[in-house]
Amino acid sequence: MTAREFKKLTLRLGFWLLIVLVLIYAIFPFYYAVITSLKPSSELFTVNFWLDSLDFSNYVAIFSQGSFVRAIFNSILVSFSVVAIALLLGITASYALGRVRFRGRTTVMLVILGVSMFPQVAVLSGLFEVIRGLGLYNNPAGLILSYTIFTLPFTVWVLTTFMKQLPQELEEAAIMDGATPWVTITRVFLPLMWPAMATTGLLAFIAAWNEFLFALTFTLSDSQRTVPVAIALISGGSQHELPWGPIMAASVTVTVPLVVLVMIFQKRIVSGLTAGAVKG
Amino acid sequence: MTTTTTTPSAPERARPYRGTKVRRQRVRAAWTFLAPMLVTLALVAGWPLLRTFYFSLTDGTLSALGDASFIGLENYLVYDNGTWYGLLTDPLWWRAVWNTVFFAAVSVSLEVVFGVIVALILNAEFRGRMLVRAAVLIPWAIPTIVSAKMWAWMLNDQFGIINHLLMALGLIDSPIAWTASATYSMWAVIMVDVWKTIPFVALLALAALQMLPKDCYEAAEVDGIHPVRVFFKVTLPLITPALMVAVIFRLLDALRVFDVIYVLTSNASSTMTMSIYARQQLVEFQDVGYGSAASTLLFLIIALATVAYLYLGRKQLQLGGD
Structure with missing residues (x-):
């Protein structure tokens, strides 16, 4: 790999990294709200980044x-x-x-x-x-x-x-x-x-x-x-x-x-x- | 113009029916069509604004608006028994003015910087660009109240994910009370506002970027000029007019900010803005006279800022764009 190719590759990688960062920044707060809404109240205060199971009790609570x-x-x-x-x-x-x-x-x-x-x-x-x-x-x-x-x-x-x-x-x-x-x-x-x-x-x-x-x-x-x-x-x-x-x-x-x-x-x-x- | 008219067509194109019956009919129709809109605006904007000015000169209260009596400028400033009273002597009001200006200046600057960066990314050609653009729009679509609540939860001092992450990364030793502390709450509010409004600035900047001529970039590339230099020497000056429009829209919005602060920090003095102050006086303290005085000053400040901005920017507002 020449130095020129290496530079091109790093630039590309950096660019995609930037896109991923922007995406996380734009979407994560909403994603986290969705996750929180689907947790039972007993698990609310432990921080998770994804869900193991779905719990709709919060939705039942507001719609009732x-x-x-x-x-x-x-x-x-x-x-x-x-x-x-x-x-x-x-x-x-x-x-x-x-x-x-x-x-x-x-x-x-x-x-x-x-x-x-x-x-x-x-x-x-x-x-x-x-x-x-x-x-x-x-x-x-x-x-x-x-x-x-x-x-x-x-x-x-x-x-x-x-x-x-x-x-x-x-x-x-x-x-x-x-x-x-x-x-x-x-x-x-x-x-x-x-x-x-x-x-x-x-x-x-x-x-x-x-x-x-x-x-x-x-x-x-x-x-x-x-x-x-x-x-x-x-x-x-x-x-x-x-x-x-x-x-x-x-x-x-x-x-x-x-x-x-x-x-x-x-x-x-x-x-x-x-x-x-x-x-x- | 292919129709055969006896008058020369070039200067007449804009007003082809001048003086004719058709034209008189059209002008009459125009005013008829405008009337419902103008009446509505007068009812919901013009008249209420005049009443607010008037109330600011009275001692009216919310429960007895009809009994308001004229007291001159006492809501603004009054000298009584060797002391000055009134809105202009209230340190909390001046605090609110400073908070508003600080909030507007910092958040709009950050929004422009990040908005341009996001626009530059979206202007590049890559696979999935439409998808990324749609995703970037999401914060703009979320109601301000909801985004404030979402961030309030993430910024929660005990169970919030932001304190959790910062502690896990070893950046802080103990949880920060983001929305309650006098030091951090303003920055928390700015952070939420910036998150929500970057898409707006980014879209306007992107629209400007897409209208730029391609040839000067090709010339710059041939000459081997560094892209960063090209950005500051070519791109930025060319999109500045569009950015100025975005800035004035955002500034006007930021100077009247209410929702995000009301939800995140309620009436706390460290983040109190002019809108929060005025509404608190008007609704919670029921003091319509004093609250209206604050509203009137806010209106004047915004009007003044607009005029100053238009004057300093020497921006020719082409009304209607022709």
Whole structure:
């Protein structure tokens, strides 16, 4: 083996070692959570790196609690509603911003950008008053309303970027045929925008599913909570006696659907994230 | 433009229907379409923000918001009996400001460094690259609350795997109380945040890397220039604009950080950030006036940071990208 070949081999080995390191770093915490969730509570406090047997008692424990099942239901309800509202308002707004030139367009874009920069805490007291005034305190509908503050600007921004890329000839043909703007959106653009809507919808879904501060503040009783709050508030006798088995089981339960979604749609997610940031 | 129009087409392409009935109809439709979104944003963002500003000038409490009376700037600063009171004299507030800035600066720097490294790895050609890219995305997909809980378990002082490993390797003699100790808790929080957000930075950096022209690399290779030198002289300057965008997104996020800290260390003063401080005053102490004052300052600090960043970076925001 020549010195040159040896150098090449070491470089290759080093590169693969680096990849393995990155993989372990990215995956291990989740893997460890899965392992912990599948241990009986008697073995919880011995450190293992793999499992000898499967024990589902932690999962049985959380699913036999009505409040956790209820929280999953609330999270699904809230996330799907938020996505539907954001896409509906987003597609019409992005048509206006992406396809029509009018005075005040730049101002509207600036306002949207400004809202997406808001720290959530800055609107907390004012939004609390609005939600209580509408009678939506301690109600998933209050969360659906409040979540539009972070899903809507993002959705409009990304959909506008996509809307602009569509060829102008399409629209001209529709206008020549005398189509109204509403018909143009639903018949011409909507069929072409499905991929973009799937991407933004997915990102909005993940954001809504993961939200914590509003959910913690605007709900009070166990039956109205979403999953992140339910997990954060699982408690034992004291700070030092947290029931880690059930906490990990709940964590894995709410994360697996997201991980599966990300695996399936990773290309879309990447294009959505980069469209939102790089082009924004 | 293949349609026969009487007006010259070049400058008109952007606004082909100006002044016509069709164009007026389109502009009217545009505002009709924008209205629902603008009304929603006004309801959930604009009006609440104004109310927060107003509440910061009152003595409102959470249970009796309607009875709030105007007290001027007393929540911020007031002189009474030879002593200054108010938010601006509260050492805990300043502690929270410092913690937030420290957290944002350190975690965003680490994320950019590691994010670029991961992006460089993913940019190389190797078998299973798509699989590795998908795996790297996992931390980003995990809810912040869940990742905080997962790490809290791994960082557990008695039974956590991290103390176990460090002791097995002989790096420490006794377990470290990562999330409880004043010395380590900030670093624990930063560690969890960095783990969760490296994928975001890495993806943006990767997108930039994939748009780079191939020919200058070939030239560098022919000239026998060391790859590390090529990275700092060619690659880094070319992806800096994309990195700047990633940095501002991450900075804005880091300055309003709440979830990860609330779950890992609750309201401990050694990791208290501005968001944690404001929410504690607002919700737990029910002091809406004082809490709103803290929220208002946080908003101003973030707005100021954004403006300063855009100005210093001289970044031309091309609105809408055309």
